[in-house]
Amino acid sequence: MQEDIMTESSMKVIPTNPQAEQQNEEEKSQARLDYEEGMRYLDNQDLAMAANAFHNALMGWEEEGDQHGVANASDKLGDLCVERGDYDKAFAFYDRAYEICSTDFDRYSLFTLERKKAALYLKMERHEDALDLYWDIFDEYSGNRDPKGVVETLETMATIFVSLGDKEKAADCYQMIAKTHRNFKHAEEATEYENKAAEIRQEPRA
Template structure:
């Protein structure tokens, strides 16, 4: 008796992934959201915006706060890609309001990064710095030295754009001291040298 065996790559949890696909197909808002993600990945920004907008309307009708937040976040990303910064900020602020209700501090910091980047592009450097320092405070509480270093580098760039060489050098020296604390000698030396160059240049 010979039986046909199914290919190994088709073995998985029974019905699990299919159930998720069916759920998305049965919910037009989720289907639009998925289509929007695909368009965004392909760089088809107009189609992505349309799909995310339709998804947002659907999630609003359903009262689905998480869906509203996700669609608004992606609409913000589309607006950034299209250099429509004012609209992007509106979408991101809406998501921040939802995240604050849900007490989702991690998502708020991710949104703060996006908004700080927009303010930096718009030349609104004080607003960018306010958000960047909020992120630094969050990273101090959550003990995230890697994140702190990354944000301090951005802060140094913003200070350089403002012509605040001493403050930029201080930010870079702080990065150097963090690397020193973790015994990253090469990185510590590099940032100390960068700080010295900023002060001199």
């Protein structure tokens, strides 16, 4: 069950200094003001104006040497590129943000970007690339003991395996979902996915 990228939780905005939350409007940099303006346009679904504001923020933060700001603006511009179907540019923006967050060891933001990139690979029908990332995402959710994330990721992976004609692996995903539900004593849901696994294994191969 894939989330729409534009509504997915974005990376956390990292203040340019520890007192940023107390700054008033006069003390904020122009880049910060442009970014906040972009967020308002985004809330109002004015994507063209949002893109212009985030671009201005990106340019401003580049001039200031504020890498955290560059990462945040790049993330938003990537989202907007996805929305208009410019996937190559979206990857370029996401990769730039990812590189900065990797330097900071910012796992929260890295994980957010990994989910966005996996969903983008899926949109582009680059199934093998998507699966590589979704396995990592599955491991992350498992390590965080997040059953909702585990189930949603396995659902997505099962769909990919079906599209690739690998029904056995799709069935394995459904079986893992069933096991997750059993662990939480969700008997009805567990039975549903056990039945899904059994049904897909009985289907004739393409």
